[in-house]
Amino acid sequence: MGEKRHVTVTVNGKTYDEEVEVRYTLADFLRQQLGLTGTHLGCEHGVCGACTILLDGLSARSCLLLAVQVDGCEILTVEGIAPSADELHPLQEAFRDNHGLQCGFCTPGMLTTLLEFLGDNPDPTEQEVRVAISGNLCRCTGYQGIVAAALDAAGRLRALKDA
Amino acid sequence: MKPPPFSYHLPNDVPEAVAMLSTLENAKLLAGGQSLMPMLNMRYVLPDHVIDLNRIDGLSYIRDAGDVLEIGAMTRQRDLEFSDLIKTRCPLMREAVLQIGHRQTRNRGTIGGSLSHLDPAAELPSVCMTADAVISVTGPNGVREIPFAEFPVAYMTPAFEPDELLTGIRLPLWPQGHGYAFVEFARRHGDFAITSAAVLLEVGGDGKITRASLTVGGVGASPVRMTEIEQALVGGDGSEDRLRDLCEACRGIEAMGDVYASSEYRQHLAAVMSRRALVKAYGRATGAT
Numbered sequence: 001m002g003e004k005r006h007v008t009v010t011v012n013g014k015t016y017d018e019e020v021e022v023r024y025t026l027a028d029f030l031r032q033q034l035g036l037t038g039t040h041l042g043c044e045h046g047v048c049g050a051c052t053i054l055l056d057g058l059s060a061r062s063c064l065l066l067a068v069q070v071d072g073c074e075i076l077t078v079e080g081i082a083p084s085a086d087e088l089h090p091l092q093e094a095f096r097d098n099h100g101l102q103c104g105f106c107t108p109g110m111l112t113t114l115l116e117f118l119g120d121n122p123d124p125t126e127q128e129v130r131v132a133i134s135g136n137l138c139r140c141t142g143y144q145g146i147v148a149a150a151l152d153a154a155g156r157l158r159a160l161k162d163a
Numbered sequence: 164m165k166p167p168p169f170s171y172h173l174p175n176d177v178p179e180a181v182a183m184l185s186t187l188e189n190a191k192l193l194a195g196g197q198s199l200m201p202m203l204n205m206r207y208v209l210p211d212h213v214i215d216l217n218r219i220d221g222l223s224y225i226r227d228a229g230d231v232l233e234i235g236a237m238t239r240q241r242d243l244e245f246s247d248l249i250k251t252r253c254p255l256m257r258e259a260v261l262q263i264g265h266r267q268t269r270n271r272g273t274i275g276g277s278l279s280h281l282d283p284a285a286e287l288p289s290v291c292m293t294a295d296a297v298i299s300v301t302g303p304n305g306v307r308e309i310p311f312a313e314f315p316v317a318y319m320t321p322a323f324e325p326d327e328l329l330t331g332i333r334l335p336l337w338p339q340g341h342g343y344a345f346v347e348f349a350r351r352h353g354d355f356a357i358t359s360a361a362v363l364l365e366v367g368g369d370g371k372i373t374r375a376s377l378t379v380g381g382v383g384a385s386p387v388r389m390t391e392i393e394q395a396l397v398g399g400d401g402s403e404d405r406l407r408d409l410c411e412a413c414r415g416i417e418a419m420g421d422v423y424a425s426s427e428y429r430q431h432l433a434a435v436m437s438r439r440a441l442v443k444a445y446g447r448a449t450g451a452t
Contacts, residue, residue: 002168022171045201058270064200135265
């Protein structure tokens with residue numbers, strides 16, 4: 001085993017105090033040390049987008065961060081998006097209703113990416129959605145369902161805000 | 164694919180980081196991590212020490228200093244993208260930043276990291292070459308400045324010593340109303356460009372070009388300033404036929420070839436991207452677009 005450091009990090013509202021090997025990526029830390037396997041690892045070199053998480057509210061590739069770097073930070077993973085165990089977030093509902101996933105491998109990264117994007121841009125065009133998810137690879141859907149889900153989710157979130 | 168074992172260091176300020184660079188053997192600096200982390204994951208690099216610059220205060224800023232912008236090395240690409248100063252004073256940089264990777268990578272990637280990594284196809288080195296940026300590096304003997312023309316010394320090799328780190332960028336500004344364009348060709352949005360062209364132009368009231376800067380990226384071992392084309396541009400108009408003829412000189416650039424694109428294809432793209440960038444920049448300078 002290599003050099004270790006102490007890390008205090010809040011993930012999905014829960015604070016963890018952990019000893020972590022310094023060469024561990026954040027993705028491996030989340031999956032293997034904290035057991036949060038919702039974050040998926042595809043390419044492990046920053047291309048596929050499956051491991052996208054929100055770091056202090058901003059999307060980032062968790063395979064391109066070391067776990068020691070997030071000491072004192074707040075992380076949101078796909079497990080933290082739904083408001084409760086039996087209720088989906090409107091973005092997740094829109095994915096279900098629009099066939100925004102098939103195998104589901106890319107979905108954690110799609111959801112975290114779009115969560116940040118729709119926060120910044122609540123009323124995007126289709127082209128803007130396509131650019132927003134350009135860093136997330138999907139091998140099943142041809143992206144049509146995902147784009148439809150993102151636009152549908154934007155509408156649902158606007159309606160909730162106006163209500 | 165996991166990073167090899169290394170010792171991790173977290174300096175609080177630049178002198179501490181410089182001291183670490185001076186004393187630690189085989190150390191790598193970690194800025195935004197969007198290049199070093201993939202290389203660690205794939206074990207292309209095997210450092211004994213990683214020095215993480217992310218907790219150093221005071222290296223992330225964009226300041227208006229009159230006729231130059233001062234940018235801190237740890238300023239994230241995201242901050243460049245959303246900066247009003249960049250948008251109004253150096254729109255070339257904003258247009259280039261929007262073509263770097265994706266939102267998730269721009270949230271982490273830094274300008275200092277991109278310039279130090281010096282990938283020949285990267286956007287920010289081309290912008291700095293076009294704008295005649297001056298790079299500040301800090302070492303054991305203090306700060307020294309390197310004009311960007313002298314900054315790349317070889318393929319992916321910047322002109323600083325192993326015990327120096329890039330700390331700031333001074334970006335000379337062009338007058339209000341100047342023309343600009345950053346155009347690149349990549350297979351997919353956000354991929355590294357196969358070839359890019361960056362242009363800054365000043366155009367007189369009579370439509371004649373009075374000053375021009377053109378850089379081609381992704382073709383040579385580092386971004387290439389096309390000084391002969393720049394000189395030929397000055398004094399003439401910006402008609403598309405004229406720009407097309409002048410850009411033919413790009414076919415003479417000493418070009419790299421690889422599995423993605425042959426050197427001849429890159430030379431062809433250099434001519435096409437340069438013409439498109441010049442047409443766009445001229446249109447903007449003359450208010451036509």
